[in-house]
Amino acid sequence: AAGVKAIICTADGDTAHQADIAEKDYGGPLIKLIVNGEREGWRSFDEEYKLYSTHYERTADAPCGDDLMLMFFTSGTSGYPKIAAHSYKYALGHFHTAKYWHNVDPDGLHFTISDTGWAKAMWGKLYGQW
Incomplete structure (x- = not known):
């Protein structure tokens, strides 16, 4: 269950x-x-x-750009899978992914086929697109 x-x-x-x-x-x-x-x-x-406020109060202990945000495993094609760590800055680069590679239309609908267990879900669905 x-x-x-x-x-x-x-x-x-x-x-x-x-x-x-x-x-x-x-x-x-x-x-x-x-x-x-x-x-x-x-x-x-x-x-x-x-119904929700547009103001978000940032707390003193909020994560910053260089703090660890995500860890993905590599594919393992050249040996055992390894952890690839990404900071909060990682997401910023994917605004360009959305705009220039995916050609996302702000008034359109974007669809990426990827399970959230794969890194593609992050750069293909969430960061630049949201």
């Missing part, structure tokens, strides 16, 4: 419908948020987002 507590998905396609079907078998309480649309039994991410 994965212990799932919440799901966030797009209103595009049938993902929300499939989640509703799976929820019947799950049997536990589930928070459901839908993005870019509305659906009965789901909370609207777009509406909830508006």
Whole structure:
């Protein structure tokens, strides 16, 4: 049992419908948020987002640019996999990835096929695109 507590998905396609079907078998309480649309039994991410402050208070112990943020394993093609450590500055470089390589449109929809267990999920889905 994965212990799932919440799901966030797009209103595009049938993902929300499939989640509703799976929820019947799950049997536990589930928070459901839908993005870019509305659906009965789901909370609207777009509406909830508006309720939060745009001011973020930075605490004294907040991480800084050179602090360790992520560790990925290398592929192991030239020996055993090794850990590749990345600081918080790593993410900044991927704004260029999004703009110049992925050609992301600020008003468009970007789709990258990658599981979050792979480094590509970070530079192909999260950093520059968000």
